[in-house]
Amino acid sequence: MQRYPITSLREELSFTSDLMLDENFVLLPAGCPAPKELGTALKEWEFDEFLCNGTVDFKNNLFLNAETSSAQASEQSDDKGENKENKAKIGQSVRQVIKNSLNSQLDGSDKSRIAMVQKVYDEYTNYVEEIFTHYATHKEIDQEEVSDLVKDLCGFIRDNRRYILRINNNIEASGKNFLVIHTIRTTVLALAISMQMHMPISKMIELGVSCIVHEIGMLRLPPQIYMTDKNLTPGERIQIYKHPIFGYTIVKDLNFPLNIQLGVLEHHEKENGTGYPRRILGEKISSIAKIISVACSYEAITSSRNYRAERSNFDAILELLQNQNHPYDDNVIKALLYTVSLYPIGSYVYLSNRKPGIVIDTNPDNPKLPVVQMLTEKDKDGAPLVIQTANSDIKILRIMSKREQEDLLKLINAKTKSPEENKSEVQEAASSEDDNSIAELMEPVGDLEPDFSEAAPTSAAQKIHQVHTAPTANSATATHAAPASHSAQPAQNATDKKNENKPGNTAASTSTAASASRPDNKGGDGNMETVDISFFN
Secondary structure (H helix, E strand, C coil): CEEEEHHHCCCCCCECCCEECCCCCEEECCCCCCCHHHHHHHHHCCCCEEEECCCECCCCCCCCCHHHHHHHHHHHHHHHHHHHHHHHHHHHHHHHHHHHHHHCCCCCCHHHHHHHHHHHHHHHHHHHHHHHHHHHHHCCCCHHHHHHHHHHHHHHHHHHHHHHHHHHHCCCCCCCCHHHHHHHHHHHHHHHHHHHCCCCHHHHHHHHHHHHHCCHHHHHCCHHHHCCCCCCCHHHHHHHHCHHHHHHHHHHHCCCCHHHHHHHHHCCCCCCCCCCCCCCCHHHCCHHHHHHHHHHHHHHHCCCECCECCCCHHHHHHHHHHCCCCCCCHHHHHHHHHHHCCCCCCCEEEECCCCEEEEEECCCCCCCCCEEEEEEEECCCCCEEEEEHHHCCCCEEEECCHHHHHHHHHHHHHCCCCHHHHHHHHHHHHCCCCCCCHHHHHCCCCCCCCCCCCCCCCCHHHHHHHCCCCCCCCCCCCCCCCCCCCCCCHHHHHHHHHHHCCCCCCHHHHHHHHHHCCCCCCCCCCCHHHCCCHHHC
16 A cells, blocks of 8 residues: 555545554545545644555556646646536436426326436426536535426426325435435425415425425445444544534535525534534524424335334324424424325225225315325226225225335236236235234235234324324314224134144244234334324314
């Protein structure tokens, strides 16, 4: 490993190998441009050299003489013009896709509408990525263009809310930096919440711009800190806590409006004063930051990270509804609930008629009773059957597990394949050893309603009883009786009888056998009539 003087570390240079402070400490990953602050910090810390096995990407010459410096400056100037041109193309592409969506002739099906919305969503994702890239290389953000495109996005979300929320909840993050995916998902959800709160368009634009740049401060941190698949050390966690300050400094230096500066600075503050970086209480937190805080947390819960798997949208809404220790603003949580419903848009659900469905829209009168599209049933015109659960005897029993969703989609997709391929797919799903396999959902046996006996696993319906009521004197609490335990089904009786003679058989093992004879309620909600959301009324 070669040793090089700190004076050779120039701003924006990237290297073909990691820059090391010693054999264990990585200063800069290979391929990442060197920030100006890195050289300054090393000098302040009195380091005079760094280690590297590779060379500078620029003409493989680590020590730049006057001639190569001039050539580099010329190249950077050309790159800057090229990047500006590409950036303009990205912005123009977003506008063109939105324009095309307004003029497109759709066949009226959900499939064609979602495909159109997906194109617009993808273009905005690309645009967010370009904003980050352009700032990292040129320290510039075109405020006017961002504001204009956020305004267009507001109109697009208003006209396609139930479609874009389905995409937003099921976005595939492959090929994109998680900061980009987190930013676009947070932005879409925050704007949808703001519409539920009837914010004026000027405030919605400020909110949208704040969302797009709210994580820009992460670019001041070493990527190995926020991209790691390991638990952060105390020192690394302190660095992460600084990113709102870094972001605030960036947007302040770029002369963004004060409301946007505060949104970036305070998006991790909490109502109870436990947030960061300033640990301020709710009355001092800006309204924009309060909305970003809720949207950001919802997105984080439902997204996978290198160090943990994602949780379901239903788990996310339950956790935020409980609002334990009151970290979030009640009005924003209420708006979130009515924006995505108790069963969030895009969630796959198991219905009381023993059929699978997907939540496609909210019910403005009751967030517990959303609109559901059945996945295996058609109406008289051949379109997927849509159920208004508020006006139907068919209700949602529970949310499907991720495995159930995968098996369900596998069976649905198999219908478009050849008979031989279809048979193979069905047999594979039917032979699954998972208690929650979709074979049980498609071919139920006996009583498939959730078991609320004491031996049954704790359900989400029971969890939500922990929801805090609003701190008002006149808040009404609606109390509902939980349904009685259902009688054992024939298949369960046979299983219990078979297990009676087994040594060491206990009530717990009987309960386990019972749960194996029907889809269990883990991750589901059971009968959500037990949910108390009266404090939102």
